[in-house]
Amino acid sequence: MRLTRQEIGLGERSYNVVVASDFRGLGAELRGVQEGDRCVVVSNPTVGALYGAVVRRELEAEGWKVEELEIPDGEAHKNLQTWGRLVEALVNLGVDRTTPVLALGGGVTGDIVGFAAATVMRGIPFVQVPTTLLAMVDASVGGKTGVNTEAGKNLVGSFYQPVLVWAALKSLESLAEVDLRSGLGEVVKHALIEGEVALADCERMAPALLQRDPEGLAKVIEASIRTKARLVEADEREAGPRAVLNLGHTLGHAIETVGGYGRLGHGEAVGLGILAVARFGWGRGWLTERELPQRIHGLLGRMGLPQKLPFEADAGALARAIGFDKKRARGMLKIVVPQAPGEVVLRKLTMEEVPALVDALKRLG
Ligand SMILES: NC(=O)c1ccc[n+]([C@@H]2O[C@H](COP(=O)([O-])OP(=O)(O)OC[C@H]3O[C@@H](n4cnc5c(N)ncnc54)[C@H](O)[C@@H]3O)[C@@H](O)[C@H]2O)c1
Ligand SMILES: [Zn+2]
Missing domain, CATH: 1.20.1090.10 (Dehydroquinate synthase-like - alpha domain)
Structure with missing residues (x-):
């Protein structure tokens, strides 16, 4: 089994990027960086159907209580409406500053969920679980989050670093x-x-x-x-x-x-x-x-x-x-x-x- 860690060194905002064979160990790794017993996994129907269950099992095995939310699939939905619905849903779940929210999906999911995490309660912990190659090599690292507007791409957003990035190579097998x-x-x-x-x-x-x-x-x-x-x-x-x-x-x-x-x-x-x-x-x-x-x-x-x-x-x-x-x-x-x-x-x-x-x-x- 493969597992490498690279630290992104940003002082108190530092975090590890883990490249692993699959999702085994994700729950324990999260435990290492985040207190609390609840977390929220946000995915879209495509990725949720493929990896939602295994991610949930991994987290529950480490004692996390897992809530799940869904956003629609596709760049066309990377907009303020999706962000608005997601922040409402997170607030309705009663998340607080110890509730990590995990973005399970590609760059679209990561960008929207990251921006939601940055803005709910002025910032709740955020974990990137990139499942596309693009998200693994680029979108999940560096803390750029946001959505598109009519005038162009990524025009609304914020710099908000995750507390952990977990890239499971296994997920690339199903990629189009x-x-x-x-x-x-x-x-x-x-x-x-x-x-x-x-x-x-x-x-x-x-x-x-x-x-x-x-x-x-x-x-x-x-x-x-x-x-x-x-x-x-x-x-x-x-x-x-x-x-x-x-x-x-x-x-x-x-x-x-x-x-x-x-x-x-x-x-x-x-x-x-x-x-x-x-x-x-x-x-x-x-x-x-x-x-x-x-x-x-x-x-x-x-x-x-x-x-x-x-x-x-x-x-x-x-x-x-x-x-x-x-x-x-x-x-x-x-x-x-x-x-x-x-x-x-x-x-x-x-x-x-x-x-x-x-x-x-x-x-x-
Ligand atoms: N924040 C940043 O620094 C940064 C950097 C680069 C790109 N981006 C953004 O990332 C977005 C593009 O990301 P993307 O290419 O990952 O697109 P995406 O998130 O739309 O994913 C592409 C498709 O693959 C599906 N999918 C995801 N994982 C899968 C898997 N393992 N198996 C099967 N299907 C899977 C998704 O549901 C989607 O339909 C753009 O919006 C871009 O602006 C952000
Ligand atoms: Zn790019």
């Missing part, structure tokens, strides 16, 4: 193909940020990862968490260095907005965003590794990720979507550019340069 690939998009992002060794590991392990080889998955998940931990520890509230984690996201979010959420997996859109911004950077002469766009293109292919937009997207609509991105600062757009493996930097574009960036995305082929 598209969600596996989506997680691999964020794995590529972290590897590019980390450097040559991590990127070469991804290139080598891509076929095994697509086959869901547990050893390979464990390796890239742990590596991704290390990268994210380092950046979160350096800059918890994204005042500086943490912003490189937005690599691929300016265009990725625009693709999701224009294509409609759900047309492409989030990580698939991010992969395209990374490739397009690398091509754009190449055209500007910014890259120190000139072959990087081809390398990214090849890696996306090996990971089963799209290498070009799978639908016709209107350039104006994409540009507008980028303009409304929260990364726009006073008429300048901050974008994250991969110049070489391990050399990922923030650059500013004027809004006049946005069409060329959009063009780089539309020209992918």
Whole structure:
């Protein structure tokens, strides 16, 4: 049985990220960080049906009294209405500041439940139990929580760290193909940020990862968490260095907005965003590794990720979507550019340069 722990060091907000074979030990681990005898597990119908019972058993075996709540499945429900209903339900259960609430599910569940935990009673303990690859390598670590609004993604939320993250590799067996690939998009992002060794590991392990080889998955998940931990520890509230984690996201979010959420997996859109911004950077002469766009293109292919937009997207609509991105600062757009493996930097574009960036995305082929 596999079990590794990595600490996210944030002073009194520090916590462990456990990567384990399955859910065995979750109840005891929670006991180690949280007093009390009650907890609430929040999941959606899909994940609840698959893992609700086993998680409940694990918690009850350690003496936890378990309450269960459900939120609807899907990005379309990551909104204020779902958050509102959830906080009402938590309050009606009579939770207090010793009642941990566990988010059992993917990034959507984690983001909504985290934001609810941050706001009920001005903050109740929160545990991430990520069940998608994307949530394991990215969404569950770092404390960003929130929901979407009409104007865009993740526009309402808060920084709120969990007290524990428990990633059970076993849960990845049931993941849909598209969600596996989506997680691999964020794995590529972290590897590019980390450097040559991590990127070469991804290139080598891509076929095994697509086959869901547990050893390979464990390796890239742990590596991704290390990268994210380092950046979160350096800059918890994204005042500086943490912003490189937005690599691929300016265009990725625009693709999701224009294509409609759900047309492409989030990580698939991010992969395209990374490739397009690398091509754009190449055209500007910014890259120190000139072959990087081809390398990214090849890696996306090996990971089963799209290498070009799978639908016709209107350039104006994409540009507008980028303009409304929260990364726009006073008429300048901050974008994250991969110049070489391990050399990922923030650059500013004027809004006049946005069409060329959009063009780089539309020209992918
Ligand atoms: N907070 C952060 O730092 C952060 C970082 C990256 C992404 N995100 C957010 O994460 C969200 C995307 O997360 P996601 O890709 O996990 O999507 P998701 O939560 O919608 O999960 C994808 C689908 O898989 C299902 N599912 C989950 N686990 C499963 C399993 N083990 N077996 C079978 N099906 C399973 C879900 O019910 C859902 O239908 C986006 O909203 C994004 O904004 C947040
Ligand atoms: Zn992302």
